[in-house]
Amino acid sequence: MKNKPVEKKKPAKSAPVEEVWILRLYVAGQTPKSIAALANLKCICEEYLAGKYQIEIIDLLKNPLLAKGDQILAIPTVVRQLPPPVKKLIGDLANTQRVLVGLDIKTA
Amino acid sequence: MAKLQQAIVLKKCPTGIRGFDEISSGGLPKGRPTLICGSAGCGKTVLAMEFLLRGAIQYKEPGVFVSFEETPKDLTQNFASLGYDLNDLIARKLIAMDHVYIERSEIEETGEYDLEGLFIRLAYAIDSIKAKRIVLDTIESLFSGLTNVGILRAELRRLFHWLKDRGITAVITGESGEKSLTRYSLEEYVADCVILLDFRIREQISTRRLRIIKYRGSSHGADEYPFLIEKTGISILPLTSLLLDHTVSNEHISSGIPRLDNMLAGNGFYRGSTILISGTAGTGKTSFATKFVEAACKRGERCLYLAFEESTNQIIRNMKSIGTDLAPWVKKGRLKFHASRPSLYGLEMHLVTIHKLIVEFKPKIVIVDPVSNLTAVGTPVEVKSVLTRLFDYLKASHVTTLLTDLIHFGSSLERTNEEISSLIDAWILLRDIEINGERNRGLYILKSRGMAHSNQIREVLLSDRGIELVDVYLGPGGVLTGSARATQEAKEKEEARDYQYEVDRRTHEAERKRKVLEAKIEGLRSEFDMESKELHIISADDKKRHKVGIANRSEMARLRKADRSTDSRKKGRKRT
Numbered sequence: 011m012k013n014k015p016v017e018k019k020k021p022a023k024s025a026p027v028e029e030v031w032i033l034r035l036y037v038a039g040q041t042p043k044s045i046a047a048l049a050n051l052k053c054i055c056e057e058y059l060a061g062k063y064q065i066e067i068i069d070l071l072k073n074p075l076l077a078k079g080d081q082i083l084a085i086p087t088v089v090r091q092l093p094p095p096v097k098k099l100i101g102d103l104a105n106t107q108r109v110l111v112g113l114d115i116k117t118a
Numbered sequence: 119m120a121k122l123q124q125a126i127v128l129k130k131c132p133t134g135i136r137g138f139d140e141i142s143s144g145g146l147p148k149g150r151p152t153l154i155c156g157s158a159g160c161g162k163t164v165l166a167m168e169f170l171l172r173g174a175i176q177y178k179e180p181g182v183f184v185s186f187e188e189t190p191k192d193l194t195q196n197f198a199s200l201g202y203d204l205n206d207l208i209a210r211k212l213i214a215m216d217h218v219y220i221e222r223s224e225i226e227e228t229g230e231y232d233l234e235g236l237f238i239r240l241a242y243a244i245d246s247i248k249a250k251r252i253v254l255d256t257i258e259s260l261f262s263g264l265t266n267v268g269i270l271r272a273e274l275r276r277l278f279h280w281l282k283d284r285g286i287t288a289v290i291t292g293e294s295g296e297k298s299l300t301r302y303s304l305e306e307y308v309a310d311c312v313i314l315l316d317f318r319i320r321e322q323i324s325t326r327r328l329r330i331i332k333y334r335g336s337s338h339g340a341d342e343y344p345f346l347i348e349k350t351g352i353s354i355l356p357l358t359s360l361l362l363d364h365t366v367s368n369e370h371i372s373s374g375i376p377r378l379d380n381m382l383a384g385n386g387f388y389r390g391s392t393i394l395i396s397g398t399a400g401t402g403k404t405s406f407a408t409k410f411v412e413a414a415c416k417r418g419e420r421c422l423y424l425a426f427e428e429s430t431n432q433i434i435r436n437m438k439s440i441g442t443d444l445a446p447w448v449k450k451g452r453l454k455f456h457a458s459r460p461s462l463y464g465l466e467m468h469l470v471t472i473h474k475l476i477v478e479f480k481p482k483i484v485i486v487d488p489v490s491n492l493t494a495v496g497t498p499v500e501v502k503s504v505l506t507r508l509f510d511y512l513k514a515s516h517v518t519t520l521l522t523d524l525i526h527f528g529s530s531l532e533r534t535n536e537e538i539s540s541l542i543d544a545w546i547l548l549r550d551i552e553i554n555g556e557r558n559r560g561l562y563i564l565k566s567r568g569m570a571h572s573n574q575i576r577e578v579l580l581s582d583r584g585i586e587l588v589d590v591y592l593g594p595g596g597v598l599t600g601s602a603r604a605t606q607e608a609k610e611k612e613e614a615r616d617y618q619y620e621v622d623r624r625t626h627e628a629e630r631k632r633k634v635l636e637a638k639i640e641g642l643r644s645e646f647d648m649e650s651k652e653l654h655i656i657s658a659d660d661k662k663r664h665k666v667g668i669a670n671r672s673e674m675a676r677l678r679k680a681d682r683s684t685d686s687r688k689k690g691r692k693r694t
Contacts, residue, residue, distance in 0.1 A: 036235065038234040038235065038238055041234075043230055043231065043232070046229075046230075047229075050229075070234070070235060070238045071238065074238045074239070074241070074242035075242065077235050077238050077239045077242070078216055078239050078242070078243075081218070081219045081220075082235040082239075083218060083220060083233060083235045083236045083239075083260075083263075084231040084232065084233055084234075084235055084236075084264070085231060085232055085233070085234035085235045086231060087231075087235065088228075096224075097224065097226070098224055098225045098226065099225070099226045099227075099228050100225055100226070100227055100228065100231045100264075101227050101228040101229035101230055101231040102228070102229040102230045102231065103228045103229055104228065104229035104230065105228045105229050108226055108227065108228045108229075109226070109228045111226060112226025112228060113226075
């Protein structure tokens, strides 16, 4: 787990107008659930959003104020910052189907 | 040993809420969570808010307000309605606020999670102002926002342990459930102190009540206490002093009517007693009450007049007609009127209001006019319980209470509706006396504890000179009042005059007779004198004649030369 927000940028390959997906993962220290959540998130993004997503990891133990600002309650939480509207997912993202519904990722 | 005891005794966290610290013997359990439950609109949030505000301002214990329902803007307004500037308190680091927003439709649960985010937020808020108190209003919202009840329950349990470990006095609010105290059985986690608020409406009148359901490790009042939400917050009435141990006063105070004082052993009522003036409509109950008030104001005592029937101005105007001008006393601040309709709010609420007025105004005299109007807002049992508490409180504070009571026509005169007679120390009954197509007011003292009072009926005359008590006519024909009394009195006067004439006449006659007799006696006496004088002369004459006779006879004898001795014997015999 990284302490700083990690950016994973994959340059756009072919699509002319690309959406950018910015996902924030809120964690509180390195708990098993957080680790699992990050792994699951990466996996899903790679599969469905390859090349057009960013994941920011925010450790609330380090930035407790952000919990209030972003209305974080549960850990881990994933917030879809972009594209709008803002969406929230809580839990370790083990249920892929729900993650896809929650993030509104079209599976086609 | 002492140390051990100190450790065992539960520490209390004073709330500063009027009346609450009394019924909970000191406040909420310090460093432990307390659950406040009740239906919507019963005042949970206000109670929690006041706990926090008073803690921050009065006891220098900063507090965190965590709202799960209301937005910061709403909260600021709510605080402002209690007279506090939330933003200022936040700036002074006395209060910290966090609004936890949770909306199920915006959240997708994708697996295992915990509420560490909430913990972090609470910890941050607590640490930022070194808070000693926290309010979670209402944490149940989590249940509607999150579906995984298993996780929630585990996390809540962890939360309360966590708060306890940190030594934070927490107040958690929860909505009443159908079968349990709260909808999501929060009472299972918060087992230290549970307070139930109730909001009841009966016959369109609502009363708020508070009850401490449980308080682990502490004694507490078990009753339902009525409370009031006012501009300055909540006030609770712990008026349940059932001990009859108040000290009494031997001081007498005037009733304002000298003749009535005379009837009351010459001194008036005892200070601190409860006086009842009962009577049917229009017998002058209010007039008596205002006379009493006037007398007290003149003595320089403060009076509180609770009017449940007439408005302040109406009373002042009407009482001028019997020569009682109350307006100057109101102006001077010695007399305070509190006029309200009994049906304005519930009985308990009246009690709270009265209690508050008494605490603020500190009167020596309290008038309740009329107490019977309070029955309209409660059952007899309730009325009695409320009045008992009120009178007890007043007695304990040495306040003299005068109640007027309207007796309805046809019911027994000597029974009040509230059956409060046992609470009354002095009872004056005003009644109509109907004779010869007239209605007059009669007064008598039904009872007056601890004094030899008059047993006489007096007639009450109301005029612009005030209240006068006059003797009624008591004769063989019964009690006469009004013009019948006047007629009877005139008749008696005439009779008395006639009688006097008769007496005079007889006296004169006797005198005359005496004089005649005396004259007669005088005549007789002079006659007698004459007679006796004559008798004297006669007897003297007689003696003379006798002497002459003897001389003659002895001369004769001498001349005849008769035997002396025989001759003298014969003569003696002859004379006898």
